[in-house]
Amino acid sequence: MKLRKVSTAVVAAMALALSVSACGGGADKGKDGDKIVVGIKYDQPGLGLKTTDGKFTGFDVDVATYVAKELGYAADKIEFKQTPSAERENALSNGDVKFIVASYSINDKRKAKVDFAGPYFLAHQDLLVRADDTSITKAEDLNAKKLCSVTGSTSAQNVKEKLAPKADLQTLGGYSECLNGLQSKQVDALTTDDSILAGYASQKEHQGKFKLAGLKLSDEKYGIGIKKGDKDLQGKINKALEKMKSDGSWEKAVKANFGPANYKNEAAPEITEK
Ligand code: GLU
Numbered sequence: 001m002k003l004r005k006v007s008t009a010v011v012a013a014m015a016l017a018l019s020v021s022a023c024g025g026g027a028d029k030g031k032d033g034d035k036i037v038v039g040i041k042y043d044q045p046g047l048g049l050k051t052t053d054g055k056f057t058g059f060d061v062d063v064a065t066y067v068a069k070e071l072g073y074a075a076d077k078i079e080f081k082q083t084p085s086a087e088r089e090n091a092l093s094n095g096d097v098k099f100i101v102a103s104y105s106i107n108d109k110r111k112a113k114v115d116f117a118g119p120y121f122l123a124h125q126d127l128l129v130r131a132d133d134t135s136i137t138k139a140e141d142l143n144a145k146k147l148c149s150v151t152g153s154t155s156a157q158n159v160k161e162k163l164a165p166k167a168d169l170q171t172l173g174g175y176s177e178c179l180n181g182l183q184s185k186q187v188d189a190l191t192t193d194d195s196i197l198a199g200y201a202s203q204k205e206h207q208g209k210f211k212l213a214g215l216k217l218s219d220e221k222y223g224i225g226i227k228k229g230d231k232d233l234q235g236k237i238n239k240a241l242e243k244m245k246s247d248g249s250w251e252k253a254v255k256a257n258f259g260p261a262n263y264k265n266e267a268a269p270e271i272t273e274k
Contacts, residue, residue, distance in 0.1 A: 036098050038068060038078055038098060039088065045261075046199030046202075047103050047196060049061075060102055062253040066253075067224065083097060086173070093228070098226075103220075106273065116234075118237070118272075119221035119271070121266075122219060122265075122266040123196075123220045123222065124218060127189045128189065128201060128212055129188065130211075133188070136188065136189055138215065143166040145168065146168045146186070146189075147164070147190075148172060148181050148189070149170075149171055150172060158218055195265070198212060202260060202261035250268055
């Protein structure tokens with residue numbers, strides 16, 4: 001009888017140990033102990049940039065840091081992870097990151113796989129060309145040109161579906177790769193959000209080399225990506241975003257990050273994803 005009791009206790013302890021290790025092993029990879037894993041871009045100055053000394057800067061980084069703090073995670077408890085455009089939905093579904101703040105436009109196609117909080121920013125698709133190029137002034141001009149954008153972005157999709165279906169479009173993994181191609185004349189234009197393009201054009205090493213066409217080709221409402229169905233997190237993030245706007249932190253972050261690029265931002269959009 002006594003022996004039987006002991007063995008039951010041992011079995012119970014083993015089951016508990018197993019369930020604890022299973023939990024730590026992957027049930028919620030976006031939360032690593034007392035840390036939170038947040039997806040950002042690493043190569044978009046003004047939005048999400050990993051500097052050569054390993055620091056993270058940009059508006060998306062500031063929004064992510066503010067939101068994480070409201071969720072109970074101080075800045076030193078955030079682990080940033082690179083989430084390129086084409087990998088965002090998977091990173092959320094797999095639980096690799098808890099949320100994504102990475103120039104991530106809200107649209108129905110993406111909402112079939114993930115959910116969003118926000119939006120927290122409104123940008124517009126535009127073109128970046130070499131400073132001395134006068135042949136590209138509107139979207140249709142791209143039909144006879146070599147154009148670069150990023151795989152899995154709304155920018156590439158818009159070009160193919162409506163803006164310039166006959167353009168010779170190359171899609172790469174990140175916008176910084178397109179920028180190299182524009183500089184070396186392998187492509188004639190780079191298309192994505194004006195917020196991203198302004199950041200590139202204003203970088204010290206690029207000054208005087210590129211210009212934005214200023215076309216406002218679409219509305220890109222940036223949302224914070226979360227796992228599909230996580231209503232609780234969506235509510236908490238929306239609350240944090242409202243607070244960021246009302247206490248002046250949103251405006252301050254916009255000025256600090258887009259000011260140097262002379263980017264004329266739109267007012268903060270209303271939250272619609274609830
Ligand atoms: N905002 C657009 C998108 O989510 C373009 C920028 C990006 O690729 O992150 O697709």
